[in-house]
Amino acid sequence: MTTKPEDSTKYVEELKEWINRQPHLPKNLGNNLLLRFAHSCYYDLEKTKKTVDMFFTVRGACSDLVTNRDPQSAHMQKVMKIINLSQYGISGNRWLWVWQLNDPGLENYDYISDVKFFFLSTDSNFLVSDNLPEEDIVMMDVKDITLRLLTKINLSVARRLAKYQEEAMPIRLKQIHVVNAPPFIDKIYGALKPFIKKEITEMIHFHPPKSDTLYKYLSKDDLPSNYGGTRPSMAELKEEVIENIARNRDALLDETLWRLVDKKKAESSIDSGSFRTLAID
Template sequence: MQKIISIINIGYLKLSGKRNLWIYQINDPGLNIYEYMLDVKLFFLATDAWLLSNDELEESDIVIMDVKDISLKFLTKFNMSVAKKIAKYQQEVVPTRLKQVHIVNTPVVVDTIYGVMKPFLKKELTEMIYFHQPKSQTLYKYLDKEDLPEDYGGTRPKMEELNKSIVELLMKYRERLNEKLWVALDKKSKNKSNEEKSSTESSTFRSLGID
């Protein structure tokens, strides 16, 4: 995990109006270090650590994804089967209220990559995705500069600093994250015995696994 953490910054900010802002940034121009499966695991770990540290959820969540270093090489590292499961998890399981997704610093190849992933996404999600070209000002139509990190023309701390907080959160809950935190419940098993339910639930959870 140290390998993927060295090239990815994850930032979290609580905004006014009971909003959360999540920012994801890849810093690997040649994608020589980047590995998709490690990226996926980091996403799960960061999400779980945040959930463990928060008793209350905000009314809306906004995501910024900085894809400045994405190239067609990404497709050679991409795992479609895993991507389908992640999309299902993000859209149906994670207890967030997603309102906007902003893809910033988008190179031309992002259109191709998005075309590959779009079939996995619900229409409601695709309608809240916005693309922003490098050096454009369009992001400020949706977010005030004072709500953004310094990296994006804002007044909040740099992504490097925000990422340190996420890494500290991961270390704080390191032992808990090594446990089996979540179980997927099978609605059809409600009338089964406890032993049967346990077996069914474990099977269902494993079917959602990514390893």
């Protein structure tokens, strides 16, 4: 297990110096986020630099997903009513990210708004959180999923989102659990699998409704009450996420937050190889 080094400030300062030499990168990363990047890469500075670069590069290619996302807007309020998100620390210095859809028939579900809500909630967490988990675990409740989802997914966005989650987010992803998985989940998974790296697919565990297989990986003391756990319900946990987003609303609405400087202008003065074009469409 890798723990936070005593001289962790050294990593932050070295990253700051490197970022300052990269004209295409913005300079508005807080110390907590820089340390989180280093921690997520097990304090390998070269790997950390690549992850930071990818973080901004993918976000540059996803500008439509990190703008027009005011939590008070009608389209964001609509998605917040049908999706419960939670993110909190659990035993073993781990962090649990939970997504739960509450929209039988997918009458109100909008994939783009869902992805925007994801970016909004994770950005809000990264803005203020100083936690450095040893492991990050994702849990997705697909109880209301139907094959209609295949008509809702935007494959271009799904590809960009997968790239961001796999190579750019400052987390140590170790497990992905899909709970209440219906028999036809293989058809939906099959449509998305080409965008997912093999090492990520190996982390995915499917749990059918009414099964207890989830408890082989997560204690009931770590789970929301919806899943037989002792934690608050997903609806209650979502309120904490919404409150955190509301507190950081001004920063999250800033169009320059974690955005690339003019890429074309910067590329001419960037050291060879320091900026990698992202071909994801």
